[in-house]
Amino acid sequence: MGTARLTIDLNALAENWRALDAMTEAETAAVVKADGYGLGVAPVAHALARAGARSFFVAVAEEGAALRRALGPGPVICVFSGHMAGDTELLRDFDLVPMLNSIDQMLRHAEAMPDHPFGVQLDSGMNRLGMEPAEWVALRELALRLKPELIMSHLACADEPGHPMNTRQLQSFREMTEGLDIPLSLAATGGILLGPEYHFDLCRPGIGLYGGLPFAEAQPVVFLDVPVIQVREVEPGETVGYGNTWFATRPSRIATIAAGYADGILRGTGGGLVAHSDGHRCPVVGRVSMDLITVDVTDLDQDPDHLRLLGEKQRVDDWADAAGTIGYEILTSLGARYTRDYRE
Numbered sequence: 001m002g003t004a005r006l007t008i009d010l011n012a013l014a015e016n017w018r019a020l021d022a023m024t025e026a027e028t029a030a031v032v033k034a035d036g037y038g039l040g041v042a043p044v045a046h047a048l049a050r051a052g053a054r055s056f057f058v059a060v061a062e063e064g065a066a067l068r069r070a071l072g073p074g075p076v077i078c079v080f081s082g083h084m085a086g087d088t089e090l091l092r093d094f095d096l097v098p099m100l101n102s103i104d105q106m107l108r109h110a111e112a113m114p115d116h117p118f119g120v121q122l123d124s125g126m127n128r129l130g131m132e133p134a135e136w137v138a139l140r141e142l143a144l145r146l147k148p149e150l151i152m153s154h155l156a157c158a159d160e161p162g163h164p165m166n167t168r169q170l171q172s173f174r175e176m177t178e179g180l181d182i183p184l185s186l187a188a189t190g191g192i193l194l195g196p197e198y199h200f201d202l203c204r205p206g207i208g209l210y211g212g213l214p215f216a217e218a219q220p221v222v223f224l225d226v227p228v229i230q231v232r233e234v235e236p237g238e239t240v241g242y243g244n245t246w247f248a249t250r251p252s253r254i255a256t257i258a259a260g261y262a263d264g265i266l267r268g269t270g271g272g273l274v275a276h277s278d279g280h281r282c283p284v285v286g287r288v289s290m291d292l293i294t295v296d297v298t299d300l301d302q303d304p305d306h307l308r309l310l311g312e313k314q315r316v317d318d319w320a321d322a323a324g325t326i327g328y329e330i331l332t333s334l335g336a337r338y339t340r341d342y343r344e
């Protein structure tokens with residue numbers, strides 16, 4: 001009973017997929033890279049497939065192989081990193097669709113497996129992955145002759161609806177794909193929320209499925225309950241934790257709970273992180289240690305036997321704000337030590 005419990009609500013995950021799917025006429029895929037944003041790719045992908053997702057995206061071929069093992073034949077699995085050196089066998093054996101990112105990848109693919117399905121990733125301005133407009137001009141004819149399954153690009157600023165980068169990238173993507181009779185994809189979670197002109201034929205939400213911003217209406221998917229190991233009295237002026245960074249200004253009760261930075265609770269998390277006991281707020285005080293956190297429970301009527309660190313009252317993005325990061329990093333940092341409980 002010593003480890004914290006991470007509960008993943010697969011119904012909420014499925015509901016979030018359906019809610020995003022209802023916002024668009026396009027096909028709604030699901031991005032499950034990085035082990036399903038840290039939540040466990042097999043249970044997450046099963047739940048999304050049951051909800052209706054038919055296409056999945058991962059970052060690299062190895063993740064695609066793990067996903068194929070989990071899902072079996074049928075669903076389309078696309079790989080953002082494309083066809084890298086050494087990937088050919090994995091792509092073939094696990095029936096994965098690489099999104100080709102460069103002339104080198106295009107030539108490698110055409111030589112190694114010309115009949116194997118592929119997509120093309122274009123760079124519409126983010127300068128991270130994909131062929132640039134000039135490369136695409138040079139390669140377009142060869143690529144089209146081999147009949148890509150999908151042409152995609154990715155938005156750099158989609159979580160800021162008013163950002164002029166969005167319309168610039170939309171324009172660039174339109175110019176590069178004008179007149180083509182091939183399915184197109186530009187939108188991730190943020191792009192879905194920007195509106196239908198960003199949706200094209202297929203949308204690729206990730207973070208919104210897992211309950212994160214910018215999908216503000218998302219249902220929470222992740223709940224974290226941490227057992228209390230002991231509770232102690234601390235007198236005014238006494239300090240708590242490494243570096244004496246906190247001291248009591250009143251007679252206090254401090255609970256020590258069984259999770260720390262080894263579990264993804266980033267040590268740099270500043271003030272603002274709270275724990276909850278039956279809905280009552282209890283501030284985290286002092287430094288986060290490797291396996292332990294200290295929480296001020298003075299205002300509770302009774303000493304709690306566990307405290308909640310993630311849930312309705314403190315969402316992934318609240319936690320991210322306190323840590324100076326984004327929900328994506330909180331989710332993908334969740335540690336391996338938790339007891340994981342998948343709820344249907």
Ligand SMILES: *Cc1c(COP(=O)(O)O)cnc(C)c1O
Nearest residue numbers: 031154188189204205206207208
């Ligand atoms: C991660 C990723 C997505 C999903 O983005 P979210 O913001 O999590 O919805 C979609 N497309 C690409 C290329 C990605 O890298």
